[in-house]
Amino acid sequence: MKKTNWQKRVADFWLKAVTERRKLTIVLLVLALFIGLAGLREVRFDDSYEALLMEDDQVMINQARFAEIFGEEQMHFILIEAEDKIFTHSSLQHIKNLTVTIQEQLPFVNDVISLTSIDLIDSQGDNLVIRSLIAEELPEDQAVLSEIENKVLNSQGQLKDLLTEDGQATGIIFTLQDIPEKVFVDSNGSFNHLRQEETMDRVVLKGDVHFENSPGFSEVTEPIMLVRPALNAILADHNTRGITETPTGMAIIAFERELLMVEEFSLLALLALAVSSILLMVIFRSFRPLLGALLVILAALIFIFGAQGFLGISLTMQSLIVIILVMVIAVSYSIHFINHFEFNFKKTGARLESVYYAYKESTWPILITAVTTALGFVSFLLVPIAPIRIVGLSSAAGAFITYLLVMTVLPLIYLRGKDKKINSTGIAKRSKFENLMVWWADLVVTHLKTVVIISLLLVVLLVGGLFRITVNPDAMDMLGDGLSFVQDARYITDRLGFLYSYDVMIELPEEEMGRRADILQGMASFQEELQGYRETVTAASLVDLIKEMNMTMNGGDSDYYIVPDDDNLISQYLLMYEFAGGEGLDNVVDFGYENLRISVQISEASGEVLNNLNQIEESAAQYFPAGTNITPVGDVAMMLRSLDHLSSGQIRSLLTAVIVITLIMMVILKSVKLGLLSMIPNAVPILMILGSMGLLGFPLDFVTIMLTPMILGIAVDDTVHYFLHFKEEFAIHRDYKKANQENFRKIGKALISTTLVLMLGFGILALVNVASFTTMGILAAVGIFTALAADMIIAPALVTYFKPYEEEN
Amino acid sequence: MSNINKKVILFLIVVCVFLAITGSVGAEELTGKEILERSRILDTVSDMEAEMEMNIIRGDRIRNRELIMFSLRGDDGSEMSLMRFTAPSDVQGSGFLTITHSDGQEENWIYLPALGRERRIISDERGGSFMGSDFTIEDISQTLTDYEHRLIEILQDADREIYLVESIPINEEIKGQVGFSRLLSYIDKEKGYLIKSETYADNGEMIKLLETGSIVEILEGIYLPGRLVMKDLETGGSTELIYGDIKINSGLSPDYFTRRQLSRPL
Incomplete structure (x- = not known):
């Protein structure tokens, strides 16, 4: 790649920071670490349903109004x-x-x-x-x-x-x-x-x-x-x-969830460190990169979570993703930097020069990958669910923080030590692996028809799966049956018949209306309708009390289990109830008899209930006077809103990520056609993840929703490498087959090793004792593997078929 | 006394508890318990009647109820009480009659004008707030022996001396039942009426505050707060009671406490 002046200037800046201003840089780093650690003490966890929705969400506004009238009863x-x-x-x-x-x-x-x-x-x-x-x-x-x-x-x-x-x-x-x-x-x-x-x-x-x-x-x-x-x-x-x-x-x-999160966070952090250490040791067989990458990971996590602590942004279960992301990209960026350093160091034996070379060679490509990764996460901001937005922002920030740390900490470590004497210079022989890569490059190009047929069949199968994706906002399902407190909750639901509940808030247009016979009779009919829903176990309100008292005051005759026609009688029943010591009226009606509630307990939070809730306002209109507001509130109502947000948010977030990353690819590759072509292999892992979710029955939930934009942001890195290097090779060889061979020979190892790092990193998530994370770990690993497969099969097929570089040359 | 009866005469007790006979305060200071006993004249009263206005206040909303109340202690030890609502109009005429016979047998009757007949009511309801107000039975009809009382100090106000008496439940069970761990009563030393009381929770925070006002001398040496305000500091709600036309020992007859009287038009 041609190095522009500004890239040289950036490399100069970095080099100055870690050489001439080394002490200042170290002091600043240590200071920042202490500040981050102080922030960590303020970190809080919050996994309630309230934490899911944004404060300005209409459902949250309704919820707050309900709590103001009837209290925040749990x-x-x-x-x-x-x-x-x-x-x-x-x-x-x-x-x-x-x-x-x-x-x-x-x-x-x-x-x-x-x-x-x-x-x-x-x-x-x-x-x-x-x-x-x-x-x-x-x-x-x-x-x-x-x-x-x-x-x-x-x-x-x-x-x-x-x-x-x-x-x-x-x-x-x-x-x-x-x-x-x-x-x-x-x-x-x-x-x-x-x-x-x-x-x-x-x-x-x-x-x-x-x-x-x-x-x-x-x-x-x-x-x-x-x-x-x-x-x-x-x-x-x-x-x-x-x-x-x-x-x-x-x-x-x-x-229990907080306890679980603390345990799982610690476990995951330890695992992440262990896996990063093993990977770095396997790749470089030296402690220097291991030390560098571990410092970067630790510091990045302290900065990100410390900042969240200072900003009062609670951690949620989704924040686990940030740990994995930082680990994966820290290792990946380190590999890039160290590769370049070692390439030069082997040739020259000069540390300072090699660090400068590594800066010049890796600043731009790593920055691009950080940008695309961050963009994938920034698209989470289009999902109006608080924890997802938080993860989006902290991960995007994490990508940049990790980038900055890699570019600061690694050079500081690599500058320490003596220069090496170089005895011989010679051109290395092709390794067996490179030969394998060349063989692979030819195989794909010579079997274009087979590649096209298999790819099309796969696409048809996966598109079929797309339409079978289910959305599940149920927190219990997300946590999974492996947890004892989930088992307890389910067991209690089985034994007592209910666990979830919602309330219907009825806001009448005038005070004192709530004790009028006609209003309460309408409410009784509406309550009967709610009771008729399949999942309803019980529906309770002021109406039950009035009916009960009317029946008992009429000798227990069940014909009188109705709301009487007389307004005064109702007022007198209520007076009698209060006088006789009956309590809890304020739980069903407000002080001014203007706001009433019907509490509904349900056996499951199924899609059917959610559909019913969606239509509740409409169906209630016939029972109440004009000007009455009917609003479903409570956990199930919040779930309903979250469900809407999940479905629409997934589409918005993914589409935005696709569009923005396509634009970036066009800019990087300096061609609209290449930009569009490069997105085809990137679309395959997304299709694979979504199709697998549909085919294998993994639902879209508050964790799995993050998969596709995140994988897109990460998978695009290898595509960038493939298309950029192809361009360089084509410029040299002016032959697609030869360029493809050389491209694979030079970047094949990097593609495969970074994929391994990513697969292992995200695969760790499968070990977390939370169902959704297990799903995410598996699907992310599948997606990342598919991304590699697409870059190694579909990308060469596309390039050799469409020959997009010709017109430029 | 039955719970219902307790409730029916609850607000007469309010008067009795907080109206007080001026005791001849001797040279020796009274103990905390004696100070509180001195302010309770219920046992010395044979009959009472009063009008009461209750205003339950929640924010800027007020629920008003007005009633007349009668009570009589029979010569045989029986107790009778009658309460009739005069306002608001939708509950006007509703009434509650309670008779506790000398053998402890209890009769409770209610009358709802919209139903047009009286019904007997059997209840063992155990407490809580009274008619949705901020007063509870325990706020008013405390059994003195359930607490340890201590005169903490004598405060000097502008022109009067005030006893500050602390009452603490004698055991955990009583504490659990009454719902507080400490009660401070401020009592006028000379006239013996309650000026205010503060109720504290286990954690030492004040949860309720009762203040009295409009003190009138109803009979010679007997003082009555004509206005009481109970504030629930946890909920922010308050209830105001305003008394009028209080008569003591006016010669009410047992014939007044009958089912017929309960359903008689006001």
Whole structure:
């Protein structure tokens, strides 16, 4: 490649930085490292559904409005299973004790509902009965308990959901109140929520949580993380023979995921270091490149994650990608630089001159690959899902940071040491590998027809797979069944029938409308429609309470299980309910009777539910007066929005990456035709990944969505090399066959070794104990291999068939 | 006393607890418990009636309820109470009658005018907020023996002395039931009425604040705060109670506490 003046100037600048200003460069590097390390202390993890969507997303705005009216309630479950039966004195005593302790000791707990705390509105003859399901003094008589058990099994709504049909399992349901952004604990030093000893006297309980800071207190920036250790301690404290408890819910899953991430991040980082070390040792058989690349990887990760810490950008599960990317490109860039250095050093034996040569030869090509890789990741910004955007930005920054570090750290290391005396100069003989490459080059060119037929067949097969890709926003599926807390959540879903829920927020046009008979009757019909959906387990609202009271006030006659026509009667029922001690009205209707909610529990977050939710506004319109706003909110609504973002974001992101990288290829190759041609081998790995996802049933999710733009950005590097070098060889030989042979002979090894590095690097992801990452690791390795295959089969076929260089010469 | 009965006369108790007889404060200072006992005259009252306005305040919204209340302690130890709503119009006439017989048997009746008849109600409901307000039973009808009381100090206000009494639940179970770990009561030393009280959670943070005002001398030496405001510092909500036309020992008859009286038009 012709070296322009500015490239020489850049090489001069680098050389000056690492020679004349070596000390300053080292001091600046060390200083930056310390700053990065300080930032690392601020790094937080966040994997909630809220963290998925951008704050200005309409769903998030709705969610915030809902939380303002009804509180940010998060429902959690503890499945209690008895070897014998739940309705025995001892089991119920256990549940009662546990219910009381959770209410008193669990941080942020709001309501605790269990068989021993739930109230019942019932009719006994002409009397209205409002009392606890089970008396304060637990009955000892088994006959009495069996009678209550039958009442529960034959009841409706929430009470029925509390006991499985076999009578052996029940649930304690607790909700958490609005959790502040930070709280304080008296820790006598630093506090790490992940490292709490989970016993009642050592764990942070409700009374230990402070909302104001004081001397000696530690700040807890993710207060929700205090819940699971406290709950575990409570459960351990109430351990009873013959009874097992399995908790689940957002606070449990968030904690387990953070624990998992910390473990997986450490494991992955260690593996990445081990693999990079082995690769570098195999390739260079020297500690110098190993030391250089490891320093680059370490420093790059400290800078990237440290910056995220300072900027308050939480790490998410997707951030694992950044570790792999940095490792892979650090090794890859190092190989390029060291190759050039050694090429010159073998000839001249002069260190300084060889470093300068390496700068001149590698600054431009490595920069191009950094740019194309970064562009692939920058396209993630078109997916309005926060963690994906964060990974996009941090990876793009990571590509440049790694580039800068390679160009600074490696020369600093390679400049140390003495010059070497050169005894002989001679032209090296062709190696066996080079002969193999030449044979390969000929094979492809002489079997053009076969290449075309096989390629077309493959494309047809993969395009067929494209249409079978499914989209899955389910966090549990993404994590996979290999994790114990996912198994727990699934088990509880099986036993109790539900795990996911959503709410429908009904905003009426005027205050006090929410107690009008006609409005509540419309709401009852709408609720029945929701109840009719296949996946709905229960739908609950204020309407149930009114119906229940109307029935009980009319002697328990089920004909009266309706919303009465009289507005005043409804107001009086509500007054009676409040007077009799009924609580929780503010959970179903706001203070001004203007905003109502219907809570729907569902058995699965299937596509069908999501379709129903999409049409909810339309179908609700017939039941409510004009001016009413109907909005689905909650985790499932967020999933729905994420699903939309995933499908459209994938297409937008990939298309943008393709267009921008095509433009860059046109600029680099200085030809529109060549630019377009070069994108054909780049399209093959993308098609391979997407087609395989469809054919093998790997869904598009919050992790796998990143695959195609990322692989495009990485795979394009080898194509750049192939087409650029071909141009140089063609200029020399003026013959396509010969140019192709020489091209493969010179860059074949580099193509294959970088592919190996990339495949191994991304392959590590398959070892992460998270289903989506396993999928990503496998598909990325397949994609990268396909990219090599495309560069070694399709690219030569295209070039020799279309002969695009001729017109230039 | 039954829970329902407790609730029905809850707001009469409010008056009783916070209205106080001027005690003859002797040369010796009272103990914390004695100071609180002195401010409770419920046992000395045979009947009471009052009008009450309740304003539950949430942000800039106010829910108003008005009612009249009657209570009577029978000679045989029975207790009766009657509450009738006078406003707002959609609940006007609704009433609650509770009779606790001397043998402890309890009768609770409700009357909803829109239904046109009274129904007996059986409830063992265990507490929580009263009618959606920021008051709970525990805020008002604390059993003095459930706490250890201590006179912390005597504060000097501009023109009066104030007892500061601390009450702490005697055990964890009671603490769990009442939902707080410490209560500070500020009581006028001379007139014996409660000026304010502060409720604290386990972590030492104040969660509720009750303030009284409009103090009137209802009978000789008996002072009444005609206005009480309970603020829930956690939710930001508050409830205001305004009393009027309070009568004590006016000679109410047991005949007044009947189902017929419950459903009589106001």
